[in-house]
Amino acid sequence: MAFKKSDGIRPFENKIWLSSPTMHGDELKYMKEAFDTNWMSTVGRNINETETLLADYIGVKYAVALSAGTAALHLATKLAGEKHYGQARPNAGTLDKHTVFASDMTFDASINPIAYEDGEAVFIDTEYDTWNMDPEALEKAFEIYPDTKLVVLAHLYGTPGKIEELREICRRHGASIVEDAAESLGAEYLLDGEWKETGSFGDYNCISFNGNKIITGSSGGMFLTDSKDDADKVRKWSTQSREAAPWYQHEEIGYNYRMSNVIAGVVRGQFPYLDEHIAQKKAIYERYKEGFSDLPVKMNPYDENKSVPNFWLSCMIIDEDAMCAQVRDDSRALYNSETGKSCPTEILKVLADYNAEGRPIWKPMHAQPIYRTHAFITAKGNGRGQSNAYIEKGRALDVGMDVFARGLCLPSDNKMTPEEQDVIISLVHDCFR
Numbered sequence: 001m002a003f004k005k006s007d008g009i010r011p012f013e014n015k016i017w018l019s020s021p022t023m024h025g026d027e028l029k030y031m032k033e034a035f036d037t038n039w040m041s042t043v044g045r046n047i048n049e050t051e052t053l054l055a056d057y058i059g060v061k062y063a064v065a066l067s068a069g070t071a072a073l074h075l076a077t078k079l080a081g082e083k084h085y086g087q088a089r090p091n092a093g094t095l096d097k098h099t100v101f102a103s104d105m106t107f108d109a110s111i112n113p114i115a116y117e118d119g120e121a122v123f124i125d126t127e128y129d130t131w132n133m134d135p136e137a138l139e140k141a142f143e144i145y146p147d148t149k150l151v152v153l154a155h156l157y158g159t160p161g162k163i164e165e166l167r168e169i170c171r172r173h174g175a176s177i178v179e180d181a182a183e184s185l186g187a188e189y190l191l192d193g194e195w196k197e198t199g200s201f202g203d204y205n206c207i208s209f210n211g212n213k214i215i216t217g218s219s220g221g222m223f224l225t226d227s228k229d230d231a232d233k234v235r236k237w238s239t240q241s242r243e244a245a246p247w248y249q250h251e252e253i254g255y256n257y258r259m260s261n262v263i264a265g266v267v268r269g270q271f272p273y274l275d276e277h278i279a280q281k282k283a284i285y286e287r288y289k290e291g292f293s294d295l296p297v298k299m300n301p302y303d304e305n306k307s308v309p310n311f312w313l314s315c316m317i318i319d320e321d322a323m324c325a326q327v328r329d330d331s332r333a334l335y336n337s338e339t340g341k342s343c344p345t346e347i348l349k350v351l352a353d354y355n356a357e358g359r360p361i362w363k364p365m366h367a368q369p370i371y372r373t374h375a376f377i378t379a380k381g382n383g384r385g386q387s388n389a390y391i392e393k394g395r396a397l398d399v400g401m402d403v404f405a406r407g408l409c410l411p412s413d414n415k416m417t418p419e420e421q422d423v424i425i426s427l428v429h430d431c432f433r
């Protein structure tokens with residue numbers, strides 16, 4: 001048996017979550033203010049204040065509060081499509097017949113908007129240094145698809161990617177960036193000698209206030225920009241694209257994507273605690289790192305000189321030679337217990353048995369059934385069709401699937417006590433016995 005139970009450890013009475021909302025009290029005050037003043041709508045003071053708070057914090061001129069990060073990403077992607085290819089007919093997307101390069105290891109909400117806008121996502125492989133888009137693979141993608149004008153990039157688990165290199169490549173190829181900072185609010189990156197917030201590096205930037213994020217509105221998202229025209233356009237599209245007429249008049253397709261003033265009250269109440277949440281998450285990351293220093297595993301990596309993550313999720317990756325056999329199909333997983341070895345499937349099972357929530361690494365988009373026919377580009381070029389029954393070619397390069405196979409997200413809830421975290425650390429040790 002690989003997992004051998006330590007004496008005296010019992011399942012947690014209260015579940016230890018991956019990342020759950022942490023409320024402080026002011027949220028209710030601002031929600032009540034909306035109620036008491038009857039601004040129970042998609043206009044009101046909470047929305048205005050929240051937009052100002054976030055724009056100032058991130059260092060952009062304009063923020064537009066929306067119903068979800070996904071809504072922000074959709075309108076950002078649409079805006080980029082209009083910029084490069086012009087306005088689409090009402091029944092067609094702005095990216096029709098165009099390729100878009102996209103982070104491969106991300107949540108599908110980052111890249112579904114490419115499909116909403118009829119574009120063709122081309123997935124760019126991941127690098128091992130930050131688990132984000134590999135600049136080398138992006139460069140290769142521009143060699144293969146030189147006409148591409150848009151890149152959607154995400155910062156996984158709150159760790160900034162190689163922003164400087166990625167921006168430089170995009171600049172050289174005349175491509176715009178949609179930056180998905182949904183998971184990385186509060187993370188910083190050093191660019192041209194200046195520390196800046198993620199959510200300010202793209203031409204179109206998005207954050208999320210989903211219930212599991214570093215601060216939450218229970219739901220919600222935001223579009224961030226320095227362009228007044230873009231902010232005005234997104235605000236217009238998000239409120240059904242009304243024209244200035246006494247009646248409902250529409251020249252463009254509209255959406256019902258605006259944030260509610262009640263939700264904005266929650267975000268407004270959460271905002272002052274953003275830095276506190278980041279400090280708590282960082283302490284969790286450091287405690288895991290220290291606790292696992294004697295195991296054949298590493299924490300999710302980041303560039304210590306050029307970035308400060310928000311440490312939203314603590315993750316680990318198991319050394320190749322310490323992996324027990326593990327197979328996964330589209331919905332199930334099996335593993336072999338092996339002495340001194342373990343795998344994500346075993347560790348996640350043990351955590352669940354002890355009432356703690358971990359999660360597999362986000363499965364790469366190029367391996368998702370819905371996107372399996374889309375192109376996938378690695379640092380070596382085309383990532384598909386690299387095997388041959390008659391010629392031994394070794395394992396094809398696929399960093400994302402390797403991290404998916406060997407990595408996992410650990411319980412990272414900022415309400416977890418050090419004592420509870422010590423139990424998690426001990427359980428992971430028990431998996432490697």
Ligand SMILES: Cc1ncc(COP(=O)(O)O)c(C=O)c1O
Nearest residue numbers: 068069070107109110182208210
């Ligand atoms: C990377 C990433 N992008 C986009 C989203 C979508 O945000 P929302 O849930 O607010 O729509 C999420 C999370 O939910 C995410 O993790």
